[in-house]
Amino acid sequence: MEIINTLTSQIAVWKNFLTGAAGTLPTAPMLKTGAEVLLGLLVLLLIAYRFRTHQVRRERKIRYRIGRMIAHLCDTYDSLEDVDWKKQKAYRYHFVDGDLKIDQRDIEGIGDLIGPLHPSDGLKYNEDYIKGAIEKAMKTCSPVEFIAREKGSDGTFHWKAFLFQGVKNDKIHSRSCLLLKRDVDDSRSAEMEKRAQLSLDMNEARKAAQAKTEFLNRFSQDTREALRDIMGNLSLTREEMDPGRRKDYLDESQQEARYLMTMIEDVKELSDIENGTLEIRSEEFNVDETLTKLNQLFQKEGEKRDITYDCTVEPLLYPNLIGDEKRLEQVLLNLLTHALLFTDRGQKVLCAVRQKLVKNKKVAMEFTVLCAGMRVPQEMVEKAFLPFELTRQVGSAKVHGGLGLVVTQRLVTLMGGQIRADNAEGRGMRYIIELPFDFASHVK
Incomplete structure (x- = not known):
């Protein structure tokens, strides 16, 4: 209280001096107090200036990083929109001559966000599914992505990747949802070609396995038939007394044996050709x-x-x-x-x-x-x-x-x-x- 009373009395003296009520100069204690007050005010102003400068720099860095992030998303995706589902607003981010532009538009339904989907994709990703994806992304702030064919301005369908990402706007749990689209025609086509090729290779492998099985069965059957003929002819030769008939049986056996040898050699030739060991x-x-x-x-x-x-x-x-x-x-x-x-x-x-x-x-x-x-x-x-x-x-x-x-x-x-x-x-x-x-x- 004593300090406050002293400061109050000195301020009153300074007031009288400044208004010309007193004809004498202020005393030394009064000058000292005034200088201390002015110095305190200058220190406060300097602190406020430094704090504001730091805050401005921080805001600039944040805006720069946000700008870089938005620029990266705009380069990566064909379309970037911030969807406020409660207010029925959508804000589209895009760059024009290096400057970030934000276009606002009203939305009434899913059709304003995503164009007509291919009938086969529309059955799976219907309006209820997309609304559920938006609500899940906003509620959990986690990404929800799916790939479908969207009808373009040229009337043809193109493969698109749709990504919904929930975003917190402030401390009172006000949330919006980012909608990002990108064209995946090339990658999808490559994937479909790879799947088709894989299916074709599997079919070819099945056919090859079946052909090998049939080949072995026929080879085994042909071999058994030839051996049965040889054994039958040899049995007949042993029992036959006529030299002419015996010679015929032996000739037939020899012909069947040649056939077997030729077939075995042919199998080896085929094996060498398939293994790439046959030289030309x-x-x-x-x-x-x-x-x-x-x-x-x-x-x-x-x-x-x-x-x-x-x-x-x-x-x-x-x-x-x-x-x-x-x-x-x-x-x-x-x-x-x-x-x-x-x-x-x-x-x-x-x-x-x-x-x-x-x-x-x-x-x-x-x-x-x-x-x-x-x-x-x-x-x-x-x-x-x-x-x-x-x-x-x-x-x-x-x-x-x-x-x-x-x-x-x-x-x-x-x-x-x-x-x-x-x-x-x-x-x-x-x-x-x-x-x-x-x-x-x-x-x-």
Whole structure:
């Protein structure tokens, strides 16, 4: 109280002095007190200035960070809106020439926020679902996201990602909801393509597994049949006293044994091709010499079977080729052997060879094999390159196609060529092979 009374009396003296009521100068204590008051006021003003400056800087930093965050969201998303569902207002944030703009609009329903959805998506993400998503986001301040096809201004549907994020506005639990949209057409298309490819790969794997199972079943069945024939012939041979009949039984057994050996070798060839361990060589050879050896072999074989074999070779401009002679011989051997097996006595097997074209320093050799005189149904042509599918009855015996043409087709493809089969317009079963080869520089 004493301090207050002293300060009050000094203020009264200063008041009288300033108003001119007193004619004398203030005393030293009064001057000291006035200086202390002024100094206190200056300190208070300085503190207030520093506090306000700090507050302004802090607000600027916050606005800068908010601006950067909004700019990042605007760059990431196609649309950014602050939805006040209670006031039925939506505030759209966007940048124009680097400046942040906020557009306000009234909303009445979900249709003002999200355009028409694709019918199949609209069944899942209906109006009740979207209202529930907004309420959940506002209540929990957690994100709620879904992907659907929204109808664009061009009338087509585009995949969009919709994200609702609840936001607290103040301390009295007033909340709004951010709605962010972005186009996900590319990523969705890539995802759908990946799923489609995965489904396709799974189907192919199932088909491959089924094909392998069928192949093993047919291989096992064919092997059992051949072994039964061999065992039956051997039993008959042991009991047969006629030398001619015994020789026939042994010949049939030997033929079945050859078939088994050929089939086993074909399985190994197929395995090597599928594993990528089969090598295709590139060496110079004379195709005329190769064809001469094959023709001599099959003319003798045709005479044994009472089948006419004839091979015509057009004059070859490039007889010296560069490629795998061994694989070429194997392809032609398989094909001609198959043709003889499926040709009846008294009929013909015709072979024609020519150089079809020369292009890009390569020559295309065309080989045509025709089992003339056979009546070939269309289903037999369609099964030409399927394992164990080509079978026909010859007298009391059944002729098996085995794996010869399957291996032939794989080898032709591996050598960069093509093979096809048709019924030669009703004249018989015909196979056409085209194989590319490099050729030597010297010309015949």
